[in-house]
């Protein structure tokens with residue numbers, strides 16, 4: 413008896429993310445850094461449509477520039493599909509159509525969202541039904557941000573960023589995103605941070621051994637208070653991203669002097685995320701940045717994690 417679903421295809425939607433707080437600790441022996449981060453899933457989505465096939469193939473299109481996305485086995489969505497097949501002993505394959513809204517190599521977890529969506533889509537298409545705990549385990553094997561793309565909403569990530577605990581969040585946060593055509597490589601940004609710290613002999617925070625999310629961030633998220641969150645936004649990767657792309661400093665200054673409550677580099681960049689006090693303020697800031705020649709997107713969070721939409 414075949415476990416495969418009778419549906420000819422399954423469509424799954426997964427969100428991009430902004431790290432509203434990201435403290436980077438020491439580099440571990442596996443090359444990963446210890447983190448404490450607060451993730452917020454935002455309303456830029458990746459859709460993955462899985463269709464029965466004999467082999468493993470993928471096509472990518474989107475509202476963002478997708479020319480830099482690999483369509484071979486380097487692609488994280490394809491790797492997710494192969495991993496699920498290998499772990500479950502599923503003998504068939506899949507064709508994945510990926511529709512991208514999240515900027516590519518932009519520090520917003522677009523590739524991780526593709527992987528999360530591919531896991532959920534193949535699991536439903538093939539009828540493998542591995543369950544949430546196993547999906548999370550496979551997601552963590554694919555990348556540090558993949559478990560959060562599965563879960564969505566608001567969460568605290570520790571370890572490599574893949575050990576998640578829920579965070580209470582209320583209300584809606586409005587973001588204006590200044591995106592860049594040319595992405596940044598996450599390993600390069602972490603490497604630049606290591607070199608920066610060595611040069612300046614900086615430790616994360618001399619008083620703490622293990623990174624931790626500030627209580628103020630949790631309080632602001634719980635209260636749904638954008639002004640309070642603006643006071644506590646922090647990204648330790650920002651200094652490294654600005655070192656690699658000094659032009660981002662000008663974008664940050666422009667947004668912060670044009671009505672944003674605060675701005676920060678998103679994840680490993682180069683997307684710059686500005687927090688606005690309301691949807692109206694966000695639209696106004698978008699117009700200012702647009703007039704100054706920036707490529708701008710609007711988003712809000714928190715939103716749901718990976719789910720079947722058709």
Ligand code: C5P
Pocket residue numbers: 443444445446447554555556557571572573598599602
């Ligand atoms: O897990 P993911 O493939 O997204 O990570 C990409 C790279 O980012 C890693 O290979 C590593 O260089 C860096 N990284 C890190 N510490 C983390 C997460 C990512 O150094 N906690």
